Amino acid sequence: MREKTLRAADEWERYSEKLAEKRQVAFILSPDDSLGNDGYAIASDDALTTVASSSARGLLYGAYALIDACRQAGNYFVAMNVREKPDFAMRMLLFETRDYRYRLMREMLEKNVKDASFVEIFKNHCKK
Numbered sequence: 199m200r201e202k203t204l205r206a207a208d209e210w211e212r213y214s215e216k217l218a219e220k221r222q223v224a225f226i227l228s229p230d231d232s233l234g235n236d237g238y239a240i241a242s243d244d245a246l247t248t249v250a251s252s253s254a255r256g257l258l259y260g261a262y263a264l265i266d267a268c269r270q271a272g273n274y275f276v277a278m279n280v281r282e283k284p285d286f287a288m289r290m291l292l293f294e295t296r297d298y299r300y301r302l303m304r305e306m307l308e309k310n311v312k313d314a315s316f317v318e319i320f321k322n323h324c325k326k
Contacts, residue, residue: 203227206249206257213265221275223264225257226250233283240264242277 203225210223224246231252233239238251238260249260259282267276 203254203257205254206261209258209261210265213268216273217268218274221247223247223249225261227254227257228252233281237281237283238263239281240278242279247277 206225207223210225214220214223222245226248228239228250229252230250233251233256235253236251236256236259238249238256240260240263241248241250247264249257249264251257251260263280263282264276264278267278268274270276
């Protein structure tokens with residue numbers, strides 16, 4: 199099973215060297231296929247973040263979602279509790295990461311984020 203999780207773990211290890219703080223992340227192949235082939239779940243607590251999926255591809259998408267969130271936070275670790283199930287049979291990474299940014303921005307606006315300058319910076323970042 200280690201071989202199937204290796205690529206996702208390698209991507210995370212390569213990126214995590216840039217983080218200001220180190221966090222332990224586990225990649226787990228799960229028998230739960232409720233998220234589809236490419237879906238993933240990310241759960242964080244104080245000590246560990248777990249990325250779970252029923253496929254190696256799903257783990258890789260989960261790793262990239264975590265990496266993308268940390269990049270957006272200025273290379274600081276971001277604790278996440280997310281379940282993602284793709285709407286399409288074929289998924290593309292570029293669309294996934296852009297979609298994640300827009301969803302995050304929409305959630306921030308819906309929660310009435312008070313710091314308008316942060317919201318404007320984030321909007322400009324999403325246009326790139």
